[in-house]
Amino acid sequence: MNGFHPPQSAPAINAARLADTVLAPRHATPPIRSATTFAGKPGSEFLPARLVALMQQAIAATGLDLTGLTVLTEAATGAYAVTPVIAAMAGAEEVYAVARPSRHGSVGVAHASVEALAQAAGVAGRISLLAHVPEDRLGAIDIVTNSGHLRPLGARLIKRLPPEAVVALMFEAWEFRPEDIALAACRSRGIPVVGVNERHPSIDVFSFLGPLAAALLRESGVALAGSRVAVICDNPFGLYILQGLADADSFAWLFPDTSAMFAADWDAVVVALQPSSSMRIDAHEARRIAAMAPEACIAQVWGDIDRAAFAEAGGTVWPLQAPRPGHMGILLSALGPEPIVRLQTGGLRAAEWIRRGGAALPGGFAQMV
Structure with a gap:
């Protein structure tokens, strides 16, 4: 990886090294540089x-x-x-x-x-x-x-x-x-x-990842302000997603995998796992997440998910239409x-x-x- 520089306003994230990390809303943590965003349009x-x-x-x-x-x-x-x-x-x-x-x-x-x-x-x-x-x-x-x-x-x-x-x-x-x-x-x-x-x-596309995850959650009906959001992420997206959710006044925790996640009154679970040849959230992990967050919306930013297992457990995955294997659930556009x-x-x-x-x-x- 060339030149990964974590958000400077998140020392707690650096110390935790992506495990069981929590970031509070913006009044508790100053935001990183903002990204100009637009509503999606043709x-x-x-x-x-x-x-x-x-x-x-x-x-x-x-x-x-x-x-x-x-x-x-x-x-x-x-x-x-x-x-x-x-x-x-x-x-x-x-x-x-x-x-x-x-x-x-x-x-x-x-x-x-x-x-x-x-x-x-x-x-x-x-x-x-x-x-x-x-x-x-x-x-x-x-x-x-x-x-x-x-x-x-x-x-x-x-x-x-x-x-x-x-x-x-x-x-x-x-x-x-x-x-x-x-x-x-x-x-x-x-x-x-x-x-x-x-x-x-000069490019700085990763600063849009937080607003992107927030947009997906808003589409699903999650009111971000005050919401508790678990972010399951094993790659460099995690720090930026976490900061973006904090900037939207959510309480966001970051976990490197499902085994690190704990049960809580979650409003949403964001999945952003690097794709592989198999499901990144398989049936066993889907049932585990559903048990730990029974009322939460599951937001698929990246990484293939066993949607049938979530449906059997009574969970909902957003977006409703599954992305193509290995592709993101919401595009930067x-x-x-x-x-x-x-x-x-x-x-x-x-x-x-x-x-x-x-x-x-x-x-x-x-x-x-």
Whole structure:
């Protein structure tokens, strides 16, 4: 992990090292730096001028410069429409943006979202909107992003990239999912898979994790002020989630796993466990949580949960629709475009850094998978 710096206002968390930690509401603990958030909206409702300003700020903050490089990425809807536009605004020579039909919209809708934003930014001429991966152009790609409309990045695609190409993971290296990218093919070609240090001061996406967990709990009907919330988390998300809930006037405890959790009058249990090949909360653990927190809402931020076991025990898991295996139960875009702009810009910056011969150093932009 590159440059993990815990919230400076939480010495109690550091001392407890993520076990049986409690953080009281904001009047007891000063908040960490705040993150500007927005209500979740369809892409068409985001103000183009605001999005362009956010992208300009993120490019300037990170120093992203894609001059002379060619980027293969996705054309998506909502806040994720920004990715190809950021690349073009940062000087990319060519940007290929591929869309597929999805539950978020058709290919046409995705193309229209990107086109409108690109026109507002004045870079539409450098973005090619496509419905398929441009097979005949793969040999000229410098950076390919691990984006939803391109995944999985299979061995066939990897083998057609030039040897100097870089795969941008678009999140932290420890969050890598084997099903997303043919890692063995990348290794055999010497093509680096580059994660981004989301905690880098110029990116600072982790500061949105607390507001994100709070948003999920509010959606479930939990009134945060004065609520008792157990947070089960085995990864760096925990400190930020805990602080965010404290900033929302909740009493939040942090546990590294279900075995450390104790019975109490919990209003909610937040699950944020790093996914694996099996359920992170299996039937046995689900029954244990249900027994210790019988009236609590179970909020699935991250990590696969045996929902059937919770239902049998009379528990409720939110969101009601299960996310795809290994994926988050709520996306950063629920808070508006700013965290997505920062994340996508950071992901491209990390890849650009490695593509231009930089090294992945502790505290820097890039992390190697």
